[in-house]
Amino acid sequence: MDRYAVFGNPINHSKSPFIHRLFAASLGEQLEYDAILAPLDGFADSWQQFVAAGGKGGNVTVPFKEQAYRMAEILSARARQAGAVNTLYINEAGKLCGDNTDGIGLVSDLVRLGANLHASTILLLGAGGASRGAIGPLLDAGVKQIVLSNRTQSKAQAIAQSFDQRVVACGYTNIPSVPFQVVINATSSGLTGERPDIAAEHLQHCQLAYDMLYGAKPTPFLQWAKLQGVAQQADGLGMLVAQAAEAFYIWRGKRPDIYEVIKALQEQLTA
Ligand code: ATR
Numbered sequence: 001m002d003r004y005a006v007f008g009n010p011i012n013h014s015k016s017p018f019i020h021r022l023f024a025a026s027l028g029e030q031l032e033y034d035a036i037l038a039p040l041d042g043f044a045d046s047w048q049q050f051v052a053a054g055g056k057g058g059n060v061t062v063p064f065k066e067q068a069y070r071m072a073e074i075l076s077a078r079a080r081q082a083g084a085v086n087t088l089y090i091n092e093a094g095k096l097c098g099d100n101t102d103g104i105g106l107v108s109d110l111v112r113l114g115a116n117l118h119a120s121t122i123l124l125l126g127a128g129g130a131s132r133g134a135i136g137p138l139l140d141a142g143v144k145q146i147v148l149s150n151r152t153q154s155k156a157q158a159i160a161q162s163f164d165q166r167v168v169a170c171g172y173t174n175i176p177s178v179p180f181q182v183v184i185n186a187t188s189s190g191l192t193g194e195r196p197d198i199a200a201e202h203l204q205h206c207q208l209a210y211d212m213l214y215g216a217k218p219t220p221f222l223q224w225a226k227l228q229g230v231a232q233q234a235d236g237l238g239m240l241v242a243q244a245a246e247a248f249y250i251w252r253g254k255r256p257d258i259y260e261v262i263k264a265l266q267e268q269l270t271a
């Protein structure tokens with residue numbers, strides 16, 4: 001049977017095996033998908049062992065995405081833009097290929113939620129890997145402008161430099177007063193019970209507030225957005241499932257339906 005796996009450290013909370021097994025079952029694909037705990041200094045060895053044992057493809061999560069990027073012999077355009085790889089596979093010529101499906105996963109989820117991205121203006125908060133990987137796919141989806149705002153402005157500027165004038169960098173106190181239809185929190189602030197400290201006026205025209213994090217309860221950013229009257233709030237569970245669906249498609253050439261899997265995970269989280 002074809003074998004796939006997610007590599008990370010830690011890995012025991014990964015939802016990827018659950019997601020990919022449901023995808024496989026729904027499409028009648030015969031495959032195994034496991035979670036592999038790679039030692040912090042041993043990701044390359046873990047991957048090699050997996051491939052030697054017949055492994056076909058892998059997902060890569062924290063903290064190995066940059067290392068996977070350096071390991072890949074062939075990088076997709078979106079992996080190059082993100083500077084990170086979350087999906088690995090061996091192509092027909094035996095070369096190790098690296099792709100990144102996180103950003104397209106975000107875009108798919110925004111579309112699923114009914115966001116009209118074409119010609120929209122988006123406020124993207126945060127300037128880490130999560131934010132960087134989202135920009136290319138958002139631009140490809142036709143957004144007019146992305147205001148990339150970070151607590152530490154210089155980091156937003158460094159990222160914006162690799163894109164064209166559609167991406168504008170700022171800090172939290174100098175966000176331009178333009179109407180944002182979608183506001184995305186790509187910071188890790190929710191992990192410490194915080195939210196990005198931006199002024200409420202930036203949410204005035206916002207129809208969808210999105211947080212890339214997820215949990216049993218709405219994140220502090222989503223709770224705040226609701227209080228400000230934003231019509232729709234969504235967490236990153238849909239993005240997680242959508243990035244997995246895109247990886248599944250790369251490996252198997254079949255696109256799984258994400259709705260049922262998101263529902264199953266939501267039930268699991270709130271049980
Ligand atoms: P990732 O790869 O998940 O994006 P990262 O590279 O560690 O993670 O980046 C974390 C991001 O969350 C940064 O943009 C960080 O802001 P700074 O660059 O100013 O540090 C942001 N962040 C973390 N905690 C935050 C908080 N409490 N308020 C606002 N931004 C926060």
